[in-house]
Amino acid sequence: MSAPIEADEVVDARGAACPGPLMDLIGKVRTADAGTVFELQTTDSSSSHDVPEWVEKAGHELLDIVEHDGEGYWSIYVRTA
Amino acid sequence: MTERIVVVGGGTGGCVLANRLADDLGPELDRGEVELLLVTDSPQHVYKPAFLYVAFGERTLAEAERPVADLVDRRVRLRIGTATGVDTDAKRLAVAGTTDVPYDHLVLTIGCQLVPEETPGLAEGGHHFYGPDGAETLRDALSEFTEGHLVLSVIGVPHMCPAAPLEFVLIADDWFRRRGLRDDVEITYTYPIGRAHGIQSLADWATGEFAARDIHLETFVNPEEIDPEERIVHTMEGEELSYDLLVAIPPHAGSDLVSEAGLGDDGWVAVDRGTLEATHADGVYAIGDVADVPTSKAGSVAHYEASVVADRIASRVRGETPTATYDGKTVCFVESGLDEATFVEFGYGDEPAVREPSRFVHWGKLAYNESYWLTARGLL
Numbered sequence: 001m002s003a004p005i006e007a008d009e010v011v012d013a014r015g016a017a018c019p020g021p022l023m024d025l026i027g028k029v030r031t032a033d034a035g036t037v038f039e040l041q042t043t044d045s046s047s048s049h050d051v052p053e054w055v056e057k058a059g060h061e062l063l064d065i066v067e068h069d070g071e072g073y074w075s076i077y078v079r080t081a
Numbered sequence: 082m083t084e085r086i087v088v089v090g091g092g093t094g095g096c097v098l099a100n101r102l103a104d105d106l107g108p109e110l111d112r113g114e115v116e117l118l119l120v121t122d123s124p125q126h127v128y129k130p131a132f133l134y135v136a137f138g139e140r141t142l143a144e145a146e147r148p149v150a151d152l153v154d155r156r157v158r159l160r161i162g163t164a165t166g167v168d169t170d171a172k173r174l175a176v177a178g179t180t181d182v183p184y185d186h187l188v189l190t191i192g193c194q195l196v197p198e199e200t201p202g203l204a205e206g207g208h209h210f211y212g213p214d215g216a217e218t219l220r221d222a223l224s225e226f227t228e229g230h231l232v233l234s235v236i237g238v239p240h241m242c243p244a245a246p247l248e249f250v251l252i253a254d255d256w257f258r259r260r261g262l263r264d265d266v267e268i269t270y271t272y273p274i275g276r277a278h279g280i281q282s283l284a285d286w287a288t289g290e291f292a293a294r295d296i297h298l299e300t301f302v303n304p305e306e307i308d309p310e311e312r313i314v315h316t317m318e319g320e321e322l323s324y325d326l327l328v329a330i331p332p333h334a335g336s337d338l339v340s341e342a343g344l345g346d347d348g349w350v351a352v353d354r355g356t357l358e359a360t361h362a363d364g365v366y367a368i369g370d371v372a373d374v375p376t377s378k379a380g381s382v383a384h385y386e387a388s389v390v391a392d393r394i395a396s397r398v399r400g401e402t403p404t405a406t407y408d409g410k411t412v413c414f415v416e417s418g419l420d421e422a423t424f425v426e427f428g429y430g431d432e433p434a435v436r437e438p439s440r441f442v443h444w445g446k447l448a449y450n451e452s453y454w455l456t457a458r459g460l461l
Contacts, residue, residue, distance in 0.1 A: 015354075015375055016375055017279075017375040017376070017429075017430070018274075018279055018281075019238055019273070019274040019279040020239070020279075020375065022273075022274050023238045023239070023273060023274070026273060026303055026317070029317070030303075030305070030317065050274055050275050053275050053301070054274065054275065054301050054318075057301045057318050058301075058303075058317055058318045058319070059318075059319060
C-alpha cells in the first residue's frame, strides 16, 4: 500500500452539489503557486469524472482519487502545473 | 422582557421575512413583547431579475425598484444603515454611524457582491446585467451591436439567478433574429465545467437548444484575464477566445462581515441546511445568497427560506419547539426567447425535469414580474 499523499491545501467541498466541488478547486488553483498539491474532498460522485477531465484540460496533474469507504466521500489529489 | 429580532438586508429575503414575522407575531408586536427591526443599507428594494429584461430594452430600471418602506409592514422598524460587524458572543450588531444594536434573534440576508476586479481586464473589457448600471450600459451596447462575435462567459460560479446566463443567450438569439441581424452575429456561450450548466437536466436541455439555434457552446472555460484592447479572453486552460462584445457573469463574493464574525469561510454563512441556523453562533440565521446551502442563489430560495425562518423564530418567541425546515425548494423560470419560457422546480439533491418551453409559461413569468411586489410584501 502506498503512502498517503500529503496535500499542501485541503479543499473541503463535502456536502456541496455539482458544480460546487470543481468550482471550489478551480477557485483555489486560480491563485496557487505551481507545484501546489490540493486534496479536494467531495461527496458528489460526479466529481470523480469532471475533476479529472478539467485537470487534464488545464494541464495539471491528477495524483490519485481515494474513496473513503464508510465515510461517504472521495479525496481527489491534484498537483498544479 | 422584550425579544429583539433583527433582520439585516432589504432584498427579497429580508422583506419577505420581516413581513412574515410581522404577520406571525402581530399580537406580540402590538403588546410590545417583541421588537422587529430591519436594517438595510439602501432605502430602495430592487427586483434583480428585471435587469435581464433591461438589457434588451424590455423593461426600465424604474420598474425594478420600490422603496423598502413601502413594502414592509408598518410594525417593522426600519433603519437605513450599513451593518459592519456582528459580536455573536455579546449578541450585538454594529451599524455604521450609530450605536450597536442588541439582538436575541439575528437573520443575515445580505446577499452577495459582484467582484469583477478578481478577473483582470473584466471591468474594462466586459459587460454584465447583474446590476443596474451594468444592465443599462449593456442595453446601449447591444442596441448598437449589429455584427460580430457576442460571447457570454460564465466566470463566477456560484452566481445569482442560476438560469440567467442561459436565458441571456437564448433571448439574444431571438432578439437578433427578429431584427434581421442573426446571420451577422455569432453567439458563443462558455461555462466553467464540462457541460452547459451545473444542473444536469438544464445543461442537457440547453445543449439541444444551442445546437438547434446555432449558439456555440464552449465548456471548461475559466477566464483568467481579459485583454480589452485586443478583445481576447485568456483562460486558465491556456486557451484564447476572441470577442467583439463580451457579456460576463462576474465573480461573486460573500461578505467580510461574515468572515470577521466567524460565521463562515469565504464570506458565506455556514448554516444547517434545514433549520438555516448558523453553525457557529446561537440565535443567528442566514437566508438567501449569503447562506451556504447546496442549492442555487435564486430569489425563490430566499423567499422559501424566509418563510421557514419566520416560522422558526415565531415558534421560539412563543416558547414552542420550531418544526419548520427548508427542503431546498427552488423554482426558476427560464426564458427561452422573447415569448417562450420553461421552468424548473427542485429540492436538495433533486434533478429537475425541464418541460417544453411555451408561451403560457412566458406569460406566467411576466405575470410574476408584475406580482413580485406582493411576494416582497409577504403575501404570495
